[in-house]
Amino acid sequence: MSSLKFSIEKKLQQKLGRAGILLTPHGAIHTPAFVSVGTKAAVKALTPEEVRDLGAEVVLANTYHLYLDPGPGRVKNLGGLHKFMNWPLPIMTDSGGFQVFSLGAAYGKGISKVTQITDPSLMIAERSSEDEIPRLAKIGQDGVSFRSHHDGSLHYITPEKSVEIQHDLGADIIFAFDECTSPTETLKYQEEALERTHIWAKRSLEYHKSKGNSERQALFGIVQGGRDEGLRKKSAKYISSLDFDGFGIGGSFAKEDMSTAVRWVNEVLPEDKPRHLLGIGEPEDLFMGVENGVDLFDCVAPTRNGRGGTLYTHKGKINIRNAEFRDDPTSIDSECQCYVCKNYSRAYVCHLMRAHEMLGGTLGSIHNLYFIVNLVKRMRQSILEDNFEKFKKEFLARYLH
RNA sequence: GCGUCGGUGGUAGAGUGGUCAAUUACAACAGACUGUAAAUCUGUCGCCUCCGGGCUACGAAGGUUCGAAUCCUUCCCGGCGCA
Numbered sequence: 110m111s112s113l114k115f116s117i118e119k120k121l122q123q124k125l126g127r128a129g130i131l132l133t134p135h136g137a138i139h140t141p142a143f144v145s146v147g148t149k150a151a152v153k154a155l156t157p158e159e160v161r162d163l164g165a166e167v168v169l170a171n172t173y174h175l176y177l178d179p180g181p182g183r184v185k186n187l188g189g190l191h192k193f194m195n196w197p198l199p200i201m202t203d204s205g206g207f208q209v210f211s212l213g214a215a216y217g218k219g220i221s222k223v224t225q226i227t228d229p230s231l232m233i234a235e236r237s238s239e240d241e242i243p244r245l246a247k248i249g250q251d252g253v254s255f256r257s258h259h260d261g262s263l264h265y266i267t268p269e270k271s272v273e274i275q276h277d278l279g280a281d282i283i284f285a286f287d288e289c290t291s292p293t294e295t296l297k298y299q300e301e302a303l304e305r306t307h308i309w310a311k312r313s314l315e316y317h318k319s320k321g322n323s324e325r326q327a328l329f330g331i332v333q334g335g336r337d338e339g340l341r342k343k344s345a346k347y348i349s350s351l352d353f354d355g356f357g358i359g360g361s362f363a364k365e366d367m368s369t370a371v372r373w374v375n376e377v378l379p380e381d382k383p384r385h386l387l388g389i390g391e392p393e394d395l396f397m398g399v400e401n402g403v404d405l406f407d408c409v410a411p412t413r414n415g416r417g418g419t420l421y422t423h424k425g426k427i428n429i430r431n432a433e434f435r436d437d438p439t440s441i442d443s444e445c446q447c448y449v450c451k452n453y454s455r456a457y458v459c460h461l462m463r464a465h466e467m468l469g470g471t472l473g474s475i476h477n478l479y480f481i482v483n484l485v486k487r488m489r490q491s492i493l494e495d496n497f498e499k500f501k502k503e504f505l506a507r508y509l510h
Numbered sequence: 511g512c513g514u515c516g517g518u519g520g521u522a523g524a525g526u527g528g529u530c531a532a533u534u535a536c537a538a539c540a541g542a543c544u545g546u547a548a549a550u551c552u553g554u555c556g557c558c559u560c561c562g563g564g565c566u567a568c569g570a571a572g573g574u575u576c577g578a579a580u581c582c583u584u585c586c587c588g589g590c591g592c593a
Contacts, residue, residue: 207545222544258547388545409546470549
């Protein structure tokens with residue numbers, strides 16, 4: 110019996126997209142929805158009230174980071190994540206699988222979640238000559254050893270360990286431990302990694318079921334498979350054969366590969382369970398995901414960009430620190446209804462950023478999160494109103510200028 | 511007036527004969543960021559450039575030297591001490 114109830118209200122014609130409602134023990138998520146990222150039990154620079162007031166329905170925290178500090182036992186003893194961080198609405202936790210990637214294969218390289226591949230030879234990369242740059246994560250068949258980036262201590266995370274930590278943290282939706290691979294890995298490596306991810310998925314699920322937490326916490330399995338259609342479909346088929354409550358779509362992408370990967374997977378996944386595209390969140394990617402049947406997204410982009418001064422507007426991104434905004438009395442985005450746009454000028458936010466005032470990061474985050482959360486809400490609305498295509502076309506025409 | 515210390519690029523502040531167009535920090539100008547090693551990181555930052563280099567620069571003017579931001583002389587300016 111799942112702790113979630115997912116219902117689809119409306120589907121896109123001839124497409125995989127749909128609008129629905131996902132009911133969790135801490136309330137409803139209207140899908141498609143954008144999940145705000147709060148890695149260390151905090152959406153950086155924002156209070157939970159600010160996150161809620163800007164319209165967010167759900168946040169995602171990170172297992173690896175919270176495991177290192179303050180520790181799952183402490184969070185559990187303090188009443189679980191909801192109480193600990195004073196966020197009464199739905200919470201998800203990522204399994205630490207992304208850190209296998211970001212602290213492992215991607216460590217010290219120019220590889221990120223989405224990489225623009227300009228040189229195709231990069232795609233054939235080498236898992237090469239061990240090891241110019243020492244990594245903080247090393248993958249074994251049974252789990253992953255991490256070297257803590259702040260005190261150097263060694264930690265071993267297995268699928269069981271990850272789920273155990275996530276049980277202690279107590280989020281509504283938790284994820285199976287997976288290996289997020291770099292798109293530069295060879296097909297052979299992708300196959301090996303996928304095999305591992307599948308074994309880990311099964312072990313995550315078995316551990317989860319054995320603990321009886323399934324009444325309060327839902328477990329999502331993660332589909333991997335890189336950029337290969339065969340592997341992606343194989344993964345979607347296998348993961349959906351297991352009794353997960355929903356699915357994550359993982360991987361690091363070359364930008365141009367993302368939409369095909371998502372479509373391949375969602376053509377296979379069962380329609381009646383929610384799908385979460387992990388770590389994706391630029392506007393054009395959100396349209397792509399929604400159109401291809403994604404229900405949930407999370408991404409650090411709005412908050413990370415917001416703190417640094419890159420702000421979303423309907424006419425594209427602007428860097429509010431730029432000199433041209435120093436005397437600009439208008440709002441960040443004349444079409445935006447967020448707290449920041451209703452109350453502050455570009456000039457003021459520009460000043461705050463330049464002055465390194467903390468409020469700058471806060472206002473930037475509020476605006477960006479509102480912009481993205483609201484954008485996905487409008488996509489949802491447009492599905493319900495049968496004008497998704499029109500909305501998408503009009504939005505992107507101006508956004509991508 | 512005498513003595514003394516000092517005057518370096520937007521600022522602070524290194525450098526005390528060549529490897530100096532000058533460490534570094536800040537400021538300035540721009541860029542990056544997609545399950546957060548991120549309130550972070552990167553580039554540019556005298557002028558010109560066919561990006562090979564060229565030119566003008568370390569208070570001012572002279573001088574010593576193959577070579578000076580660095581040594582000498584005078585002057586200008588500032589701090590301090592003594593009158």
